[in-house]
Amino acid sequence: MTQRTLVLLKPDAVKRGLVGQILARFEAKGLTIVAMEHRTIDAGQADAHYAEHVERDFYPPLRDFVTSGPIVSLVLEGDEAIEVVRALNGATDGRKAAPGTIRGDFSLSNRENLVHGSDSPESAEREIALWFPGL
Numbered sequence: 786m787t788q789r790t791l792v793l794l795k796p797d798a799v800k801r802g803l804v805g806q807i808l809a810r811f812e813a814k815g816l817t818i819v820a821m822e823h824r825t826i827d828a829g830q831a832d833a834h835y836a837e838h839v840e841r842d843f844y845p846p847l848r849d850f851v852t853s854g855p856i857v858s859l860v861l862e863g864d865e866a867i868e869v870v871r872a873l874n875g876a877t878d879g880r881k882a883a884p885g886t887i888r889g890d891f892s893l894s895n896r897e898n899l900v901h902g903s904d905s906p907e908s909a910e911r912e913i914a915l916w917f918p919g920l
């Protein structure tokens with residue numbers, strides 16, 4: 786089934802110059818970019834995006850991180866795009882993510898883990914509306 790999913794290339798991906806390599810992996814897989822933007826978000830947008838995590842101990846430094854510089858946000862479309870993107874991204878903790886995945890190949894952190902992908906159809910719908918209202 787064709788799906789859309791919200792992907793973030795976090796500030797570490799932009800600062801480290803990995804945007805092109807990461808986008809190339811999604812495109813090579815066959816996913817289509819249907820929206821894309823480069824911007825620095827404020828704490829309100831971070832809190833809205835990570836609403837389910839705002840009370841967690843790890844959230845304050847995560848908020849500082851995701852507001853620390855520009856993010857590239859995008860909507861990808863393709864067959865089973867939500868699961869496919871999560872498989873390409875790899876496990877949350879870059880130290881444990883499998884080699885061959887984006888996090889497994891490029892991240893040594895479970896906070897600065899380069900990418901975000903929606904975790905369910907419900908999350909994708911909510912996150913796409915938040916990042917790309919009107920899409």
Ligand code: CMP
Pocket residue numbers: 838843847877895896897898900901902
């Ligand atoms: P993401 O897929 O965007 O979803 C939630 C984010 O919180 C996750 O990627 C990481 O960036 C971050 N995160 C999750 N767990 C931890 C943790 N234990 N410590 C620090 N950051 C975390």
